[in-house]
Structure formats: C-alpha cells, structure tokens
Amino acid sequence: MKTQNITLYAAAAHRHDAQRRLGHILDAWPAPRAPDADTTTPDDDSPRPGVALALFARGEGNHARELALRLAQANTPAVFVLPDPDEHRDRLEPLGVITHHADAPPAVIAASLHALALRQPVIADLQGELRLSHAAQGGLCGEMSRLHDEMNLAASVQRQFIPRRLPRTDAAEFAALYRPAGYVSGDVFDVRPCGDRAWSFFIADVVGHGVPAALLTMIVMRALHTTDHADRPDLVLARLNRELCDQPDGPQRFATAVYGIFDEPTRRLTLAGAGHPHPLLLSPGAPPRPIDTPGPLLGVFEDTDFPSETLTLEPGQALVLYTDGFELAFPDPADSVHTLKPNATYLEHLAQLLLEQDGRSASLADAVRALDRKLDGQSGSLHRLDDVTALVLASLPAACASAASIAA
Secondary structure: OOOOOEEEEOOHHHHHHHHHHHHHHHHOOOOOOOOOEEEEOOOOOOOOOOEEEEEOOOOOOHHHHHHHHHHHHOOOOEEEEEOOHHHOHHHHHHHOEEEEEOOOOHHHHHHHHHHHHHHHHHHHHHHHHHHHHHHHHOOHHHHHHHHHHHHHHHHHHHHOOOOOEEEEOOOEEEEEEEEOOOOOOOEEEEEEEOOOOEEEEEEEEEOOOHHHHHHHHHHHHHHHHHOOOOOOHHHHHHHHHHHHHOOOOOOOOOEEEEEEEEEOOOOEEEEEEEEOOOOEEEOOOOOOEEOOOOOOOEOOOOOOOOOEEEEEOOOOOEEEEEOHHHHHOOOOOOOOOOOOOOOOOHHHHHHHHHOOEOOEOOOHHHHHHHHHHHHHOOOOOOOOOOOEEEEEEEEOOOOOOOEEEEOO
C-alpha cells in the first residue's frame, strides 16, 4: 500500500519547533518506513494529499476550526495538537479531526496519524464510487428532494383554505376530520357565518387525486366565496356548477358537494347536494338516517337544478357530511382476508360520533378525535387509497356554554 504523505501545518513564528516535534513523531512511527512530510502555514488553502498534522501554540486555537473546515471540504484526515484541546474538541471532532494535548507523547500522535494514513486509501475509493453513483443517478435525488419541497409547499397553501378553528355556540357545534391520502387532497370543506345567527357549511370531493384535484378545490373555494345568495343552497350549487362548466378547454372537471344552512333560533336545516354521499342524520338511540340530496355531479350539465331539503335538527341530534373515502377506510368484517373494498362498515363508526366516550358525555371534537384514532389503527392508514374528510354539525341544548372548538 502506498505510504500517505504528511502535511505539517504550523505558524511561521514557531515553524522550527514544529518541525523538530514532527521529527520526534516520525521517529516513533509504528511502521518500518515513515512517510514523507512537508510544512506549510494554517492559512494555506491549497489542497494537499495525504494526512494533515496541525500544531498550535497557546492563543492560536481560534484558527483551528477554520483549518478544520478547509480540510474537511478537501476530505483530508487530520490530527490537531493543542495546548487546550478540551476547549475545542466539541467543535473539531464533528469535522473528523482527532485532537491531542500538546504534552501527548510522540508515539501516541504517530499512532493516530498512522491509523488515518492506513484508512485514507479506502476512504478515497469509497468517495470515488460515491461520485460515480451520484453521476449515474443523474441528479434524481435532487429532483425528488425538489418535488418533495414543492409538494409540502402545495399542501401548506391548500391548508390555508381549510378552517383551522370551527365554531361552537350555545346552539351548535362543528367539528371536522381531514386526512389527505397524499401531500394534497381533493377534498375541501368550510364553515362560515351566514346572516344573523346562522351558519353556512360545505363539503366537496373533486373527482381524481393528487395535484390536479387539489388545484380544482381552489377553483371550488373561490367560486363558493364569491357567489350570491349564500343562504340558498340550491342557488349556491347552481352557481358553482356553472363555474366548473365554464372552465377553459381541457380535461373535464367534476366534483361532488353538499351545501347547507343551519339557522340557530329555529334549528332549521336546509341542504342541497350534488352527486355527493347523502348526509347522515344521527339521533340518540336510532340508526343513522340518510338525508336525500338528489342533485347531479357538478361540472357536467350547465343548466340543472339542485333541489334542497329542509328539516329541523333537534337538540341532541347531529348531521354528518363525509366524502366517499370512508367507504375504503375500514375493512368489511365479512371479508376474511380484510381487503380494502368499498363497504358500509364506516356507517357504524360515524354513528358512534353521538355516543358517550369513556363513560362521560364528550364534546363533538372529542368524538371526532376518537374516530381519527380509529382510522390510525387501520391497516394501510399511512398509505390510503383516497382522501378521508368528515364535517359534523351537532345541535346542542340551549344550556351549553359558548366556546371555540378546534378542527381535528
């Protein structure tokens, strides 16, 4: 194996003493033949092959890190000898530098240099193979990292359109569950004040997945927030349908949705749907009851109607809007191999939003968080086939205190 050269780094003011110290180290070299050596100053930034030995006098320790950075960038192993190594070890050792006290025996320093010299050819071969590997990949890792950053940014932007806090008053409480299948989601929901003591609420599911579906949710939210007649679910969906039908040429874009108005004083609930899973009415001691919302898909036919349905949401009842991702969220108990196929098991879990948690009456937000934990426990919960979103409205007894509830 070729003997590695040693480069001695020492200030000009004590170069003679440093060269004498180097001579003692080479005399104690643990191999039959000591390496060749040359001398330079710590501010020499020219790359040098082999192994580095830096000797610092008292008061020169501040220059040690600068030299260590340059040697690390050049992949040059190094031994630094300092009068106060403990003060600098935490900054130097992460850069691959071995530190010794100025009083260390020459044989100890020689052993460290010899070990680095034996290791260096192997390190050089590995670095060469790594460079070839990076070249063969053609920058794929960098491209994947860039895409990862862009998708994280897209997810952050999309979440700005999702309400972070949902209202709770003395008559109504909202809670939501929002779980994108990937970075971004084709599902979207919103809750907003609508006149005096009334709330508008909305859920939509864009047909498709990934970035194209997420971009269409932006169009849906923009159209929703600029529409007139916010207190008329049928007219809101008609306006949104025209907006999607009027999009520029390209792949046709479809979405399903439910839009509703809840009036607190009368507890009157008005709903209209567009090809979306029917909202579920939950009542204590009764099975979930689907509310028929027969409107067609959004973005298909420009001139179409979206009939509305009106009912009273009695105290203690709740309304659940959800996307069809729930059909794949839970395995079918009748399926012995537990394959994820569309099934109605989710209805049992949604119905439990109205039940007590841990033997006490839980808030709606607590119940939604419990449902979220159940989803975490399902096989494949980290790689879902579809986005999963639910928006829940509970009609509260008049005595409930007003507070704020955070979306799950």
